[in-house]
Amino acid sequence: MQATQSQASPLSLMDARTRAQRRRLREIRQFLLALLFLIPSLIVFVVFVFYPVAKSIYLSAYLTDPLGRPSVFVGTELYTELLKDKYFLNSVWVSFKLALLVVPALLVVALGLAVLANRQLRGIGVFRLIFASTISISTAIASTIFLLMFSAQTGTLNYLLGLVGIKAVPWLLDPGSAPAAVAITTIWSSIGFNFIVLLSGMQGIPEELYESAALDGAHGWTLFRHITIPLLSPTLFFVSVVSTLGVLQAFTQIYILTKGGPSDSTYSLVYSIYEEAFLRFQFGSASAQAMVLFVVMLALTVLQFQVLERRVHYE
Amino acid sequence: MKTTTPSQVISYTLLVLCSIVLLFPLWVTLSTSLVPSSDAMRPPANLFPLNFYPQNYEDVFRQVPIARFLFNSFVQSGIVTLGQILTASLAAYAFAFIPFKGRNLVFFIFLATLMIPWEVTIIPNYQTIRQLRWTDTFQGLTAPFLATAFGTFLLRQSFMTIPRELYDAAVMDGAGHVRYLSTVVLPLSRPALGTLGVYSFVNSWNQFFWPLLVTNEKTMRTVQIGIAMLQSEESTQWNIVMAGAVLALLPTFILLLVGQKQLIRGLTAGALKG
Known part of the structure; x- marks a missing residue:
């Protein structure tokens, strides 16, 4: 608190700009730091939760061949058939x-x-x-x-x-x-x-x-x-x-x-x-x-x- | 000392009766595991182990790779428990101590994972594991469960109660975030970590659908699958199956006895979130 106040005292345009830049840099640094802590969880969630949900929606619009691969696009037909x-x-x-x-x-x-x-x-x-x-x-x-x-x-x-x-x-x-x-x-x-x-x-x-x-x-x-x-x-x-x-x-x-x-x-x-x-x-x-x-x-x-x-x- | 009132007598009678009914299936399990196979399917002979036959517990190890099943379950649940504690404490730390832009969005992403039922993700996940050639491996058994939104929220809640001054003091001492997390935050959050640990171990130990999908070889089966397969094979020897069942439920049962508080706290917290 005190530090920011002493910085803020000479109010010139230059200072305001560097302050804004500095704040922006700080924000980015904080964001990257937080990301470092979050990334293990986020990787698991993306690979095993969000990607699968999207893939399920995609799969549900296709007929599957005997090997389980999507073959023919049928839109919402599988739903109406259900x-x-x-x-x-x-x-x-x-x-x-x-x-x-x-x-x-x-x-x-x-x-x-x-x-x-x-x-x-x-x-x-x-x-x-x-x-x-x-x-x-x-x-x-x-x-x-x-x-x-x-x-x-x-x-x-x-x-x-x-x-x-x-x-x-x-x-x-x-x-x-x-x-x-x-x-x-x-x-x-x-x-x-x-x-x-x-x-x-x-x-x-x-x-x-x-x-x-x-x-x-x-x-x-x-x-x-x-x-x-x-x-x-x-x-x-x-x-x-x-x-x-x-x-x-x-x-x-x-x-x-x-x-x-x-x-x-x-x-x-x-x-x-x-x-x-x-x-x-x-x-x-x-x-x-x-x-x-x-x-x-x-x-x-x-x-x-x-x-x-x-x-x-x-x- | 007060004498017992009639209402107390009624209460105790009802409590005991309900306990007997609830415990009856467990009694059947235990007593069937202690009779010879000739008695195993013959009530009342399997309800009272008069022909006491503890030999079943030796036989189950000889006839079935139960040691291997138990080992697999321990490794699987151990990896999941440690993995969840690690990823959840890191994420909870970011939510509790690092103010960053987009925190609400990331929070919402975590929350969203709680809304998605496993049925929706299980087919693509199975395909992913097959593409990675991770079937019949511990990576395949555990990878999808190495992060937990519930655990993250649970730990965050506990981290938030840690006074800010401790952080300032640690920074004064020149500690970085990782050192602050490992030397101050985690030791102070032991109750929450215990709750998460017990909860995720029990859940992981008791899993069925996923291990059923990603294990084919007998040597990679978890104990839940091993016991279920045992009973579906021809000429089921129920005394052996029940001895296996006792061994399979013992670890989580003991965990309930020693970690009762943690487990119950986890369950009620999990319920309120889920």
Whole structure:
């Protein structure tokens, strides 16, 4: 500060110009310096994020030859064809069906666990750790475990159902139950994350609110209904959007449990992209499908921001 | 000392019941890994390892290159974790300490990477790795993940809390940016670095789609792929598969136990950003 002031005292045109030049030089030097620190990240992002996005858009306008190279320019034809392709439409439906099976149930379970674990009790830390534990387990391992448990004749789940007198469920072998099996696996492996986010949301609710409501005679369900839920609603909304995005991207559990079957009942959007690109080498139409998924996810994200923003404005 | 109230009894009962249900799949995994193959698919024999058979853990090393799978996963996750910490601390330093023109634009570029789902980039990335002849190499497994916008924002947040006076003092001592970063900023940001480290290690260890694409040779499979392939081969020996599964989930499970705070902080911060 002092240095610039002492420079500024003799105000001639020459000085002003050199000062401007000096400032410009300084700016360039700062920019190059910053660039030096940023360049490792920027290289990775350009090569593995931005270039691929552009290439995906490019690929989605071409038919691909058997070697996976773009061959014939078709413009937006791959997109219009997708909208008529019953396999693609089925995979969109499967993905949304999975989201419907997973998200509401997941939210209820995770919320219940968070309410339970939010009480101040001796040893509550152990229970919190148990409820959070599935975050450390990969979808691949979780799916392998459930594959064993879902086995129709020899699986643990049908054995347990048998103990309480329920008939064995064909789980992964039947188009009716396979989506449920995939959903159960997804719910189990997502509980940890959702529990953690909801619990930390709950811990952000000021204790005084509960105390003053309790003075007014409110307790139990009333407190939950009129304090916890309204104050937690941004978090609840947030985890439901994140979970929906997660389920729309589900791949590993489907690859391990069902390979899209039986009768395409679990042939989800991302599984379809995988087979189209890496088993049939139709990079063009696979890219078009990926772009459709991108647009859907972007729309959901924008919706999330708008709703959250509105809450901030009106409260 | 207060006596336990009925409401506490109810709470504990519910907590224990929920824990049992949640842990049940893990119990099945552990107990199946400890019974002989004749019992592995026969509930309730695989629910209670009465015919205790820890031999499976020796057999899995003999029958499957599980040591190699674990090694690959460790190397892959180690490279990604160190790489992310390095690139993110450099970038975060620029954002936090160097005022430069176009900072908002660069910030936006970083932010944009968080909006793009991996499905959109995976086909071109696969082609890039093939063109570079990086399939079945650690470069191929790790290169796309060596930078992280989330990690950069996380570290930037922590760097911003460092008092400006420390910088002025360091400059007085004649320290350059790199020395200031390595001797002052990074040591002061250990909690944030821990969070990023645990978070990226767990994420990297648990990856599936990418390693599935870029590895073909058995010797380059990560442990996630190795276990998944094990179960799809004919005549699945579930006791062996589950012993492998226990070994595969142990590192991240231990990381959760010792780095609980870091992991949870990373997840909630990541969630709020993503």
